[in-house]
Amino acid sequence: MRLEAAGGIVLLVGAVAALVWVNVHGSSYHDFWDHHIEFGILLFDELFAVDEGLKAWVNDGLMVIFFFVVGMEIKRELVVGELRDPRRAALPIIAAGGGMFVPAGIFALMNMGGDGIDGWGIPVATDIAFVVGVLALFGRRLPAGLRVFLLTLAIADDIGGIAIIAIFYTADLSLPHLGLAIGLLALIIAGQRLGIRHIPVYAVIGIILWYATHESGIHATIAGVALGLLT
Structure with a gap:
């Protein structure tokens, strides 16, 4: 439990540090993350x-x-855990659908006819890393069913967001x-x-x-x- 909480604390501290860094010295922040690294494998005389x-x-x-790792945890819950009942597994997926389409619909209505309408896919995404980080802060004090529900919701939302980007935004x-x-x-x-x-x-x-x-x-x-x- 202490290890999980420590991971959540590190994530949140890192987020705060990044916000401070980018606002104090933005150029060095962007230079750091834009530094290029190349990795390759030579296979059958082709790189x-x-x-x-x-x-x-x-x-x-x-x-x-x-x-x-999150996918393995969801798989375990589908096989022997909280999500082995199809009705329980469907609930967070339906919730994820609402979490994607409702914000996208509101965004589209507010930007109807404007140049910003193409950005309707932006509010669809969630941030599963922060979801896991916040859950880790609670450790074992959080009910197992709620933890699995939120994890499944977040990963379903992320998969939906990736699918939307692939279909509508990948040229x-x-x-x-x-x-x-x-x-x-x-x-x-x-x-x-x-x-x-x-x-x-x-x-x-x-x-x-x-x-x-x-x-x-x-x-x-x-x-x-x-x-x-x-x-």
């Missing part, structure tokens, strides 16, 4: 590389691991990479049905899945969610 800023590596890299969607990602997910499912439990195999497939999802133009965190739910 597969990703060159992104530090901010993108956090959003598309570290957050994938975060979503993977350069790469269908070959998207097809590869779907094929890799099918391969993972097939491996599980065949009883393959060799973790390094799934780790390699997971890395390729992350690369394919990232290159497809869809936010790579969806790969983390999918892997977590399939684990």
